[in-house]
Amino acid sequence: MRIDENAAVEKLSPLKPLTDEQAQLVKHVLEFASQHLQHHDTPAVFTIYGDAGTGKSVVLSHLFNQLQTAARTDKSSSFYGTNNRFLVNHPEILKVYKEIAGHYRHLLKKDFERPTSFINQLDKHNGHVDVVVIDEAHLLLSKPDHYNNFYHENQLAEVIKRAQVVILVFDRYQVLRMKSLWTPERLQKLTNQYPHEDYQLKHQFRMTASDELLNWMNRLTDGEVTALPKNARDHYDFRVYDDAEKMRQAIVQRNQEVGLSRVLSTSGYPSTLDGGKHYIKEGRFKMPWDQYNYTSTPWAEIPKTINEVGSIYTCQGFDLNYAGIIIGPIISQAKDSQRLIVHLNRYTDVESFKRRKDLTDPKEIKRLEDRMIMNALNVILKRGVRGTYLYAHDPRLRHTLMTMYDRIK
Structure with a gap:
């Protein structure tokens, strides 16, 4: 239906x-x-x-x-x-x-x-x-x-x-x-x-996910990869993929079944506001970023956008039934810990971090920029009302997430 x-x-x-x-x-x-x-x-x-x-x-x-x-x-x-x-x-x-x-x-x-x-x-x-x-x-x-x-x-x-x-x-x-x-x-x-x-x-209305899974998402975007809660899949379709193309196929299937299902991604892939198409590539997966939406219809409700990858700028504030999330190259897992690292040199939205006259401390600037990257991940992680599917570009993070997911399936 x-x-x-x-x-x-x-x-x-x-x-x-x-x-x-x-x-x-x-x-x-x-x-x-x-x-x-x-x-x-x-x-x-x-x-x-x-x-x-x-x-x-x-x-x-x-x-x-x-x-x-x-x-x-x-x-x-x-x-x-x-x-x-x-x-x-x-x-x-x-x-x-x-x-x-x-x-x-x-x-x-x-x-x-x-x-x-x-x-x-x-x-x-x-x-x-x-x-x-x-x-x-x-x-x-x-x-x-x-x-x-x-x-x-x-x-x-x-x-x-x-x-x-x-x-x-x-x-x-x-x-x-x-x-x-x-x-x-x-x-x-x-x-x-x-x-x-x-x-x-305080009460979460959008997602049917457990409070424990929502807390896990918050900790992830605070920079810490913790064990997935055992009830991560209770009344909620949470999955982790090691193949972005398989995740895309699953999202297309959900979209055919219930509508309003899309693939979304963090920054870290080529993207320029020049009117051309810029692609996200992950193994067999290849899809263009969302295009500027000149219509009066929200991006996610345009049928053809099932063939685009949504960004923070097209999905913020909107609900999806199912969201396939790509954690891009801008975020990786540290070599010897469960901490996440933000790679600002891979951020492609140059307008986001233009300097301010009221900020001069390099450490404070770095802290704020890192926080904004993690905020963007937090926003897209919380779009899926019925389900969230995850894929990570970073091999170490992808392996960690898959290992955790295998334990709760």
């Missing part, structure tokens, strides 16, 4: 049922916003923390739908007549929200914007809004980026200046580029300047 290929819209639908915790959180955040709209002159900030798959985006979707419904229909509400925006700095996810807006009468496509567009448009008219909701706030720019027409120092700081209430979600493990460098400490240094509240979402 194939699932609906419009899965991203379904996942973020304002009609998707919430848990009691999520519903209470939506209610509390709206009360926070109402209070600060009515009784305070200074901006206020509400931050929702949570790892991948903890339901952050669906909370925001419900919240914004309720906010806009009240703003446009409920004369008794403190939100009536308010001017509000929803921002996300990820073009693929923005497509999904704009698609959702086409299905709900009180959500308009113009309500959803990229942060830079929002800032620059308001600047033209010295504008100000009431409530701003920000999904994937860990992708906000924290330095100028002239390529993207952002000329200020920090997108979140600029958004707060232009709004009365800002509501955002943040995941420290999804920080991937120096121009979007955030840590909880850097975020709190900014938000602590204003009236603020925080909330931590």
Whole structure:
């Protein structure tokens, strides 16, 4: 049985049922916003923390739908007549929200914007809004980026200046580029300047995997290869392959059966934004990287992308049924230990690690760059709702993973 290929819209639908915790959180955040709209002159900030798959985006979707419904229909509400925006700095996810807006009468496509567009448009008219909701706030720019027409120092700081209430979600493990460098400490240094509240979402909703397997993935991306838990395959199709082509064939089979199954990879293979195809080769395996997606449909929901390898830039924020993960040449296992080594000289996205004026310590820079590489692995490891298949380029790491996997099969 194939699932609906419009899965991203379904996942973020304002009609998707919430848990009691999520519903209470939506209610509390709206009360926070109402209070600060009515009784305070200074901006206020509400931050929702949570790892991948903890339901952050669906909370925001419900919240914004309720906010806009009240703003446009409920004369008794403190939100009536308010001017509000929803921002996300990820073009693929923005497509999904704009698609959702086409299905709900009180959500308009113009309500959803990229942060830079929002800032620059308001600047033209010295504008100000009431409530701003920000999904994937860990992708906000924290330095100028002239390529993207952002000329200020920090997108979140600029958004707060232009709004009365800002509501955002943040995941420290999804920080991937120096121009979007955030840590909880850097975020709190900014938000602590204003009236603020925080909330931590902890329950994992995306994957049917055990907590032990999820913890194993977290330890792996912290740089340590530990023994696979015995329940790694309980209610979850977890596999390790020593042949990338066999893994690809299995993913194609899953895609034929249930849809939304793709091969993904870390960096470390040739890749240039020149419009041409660049291939990942592993033995018999040969597939091109994902191409820039000019359509309004998310990359994973385009049928032909079964013949491409997805990157962090096309899969972040999206669910797959099954994900075949290639741990590329950028990560290897140390010769005499279970520790992982990051090879920054094999990183092919030259834009990611451009230097910042506020970072001068070489050790700190190396630590942050290594962390971002591991964050990218963490993100792609957590795409598969029903199953995750692994293949490692590094022979030592591949052998270690296969040995561990053979023990639990």
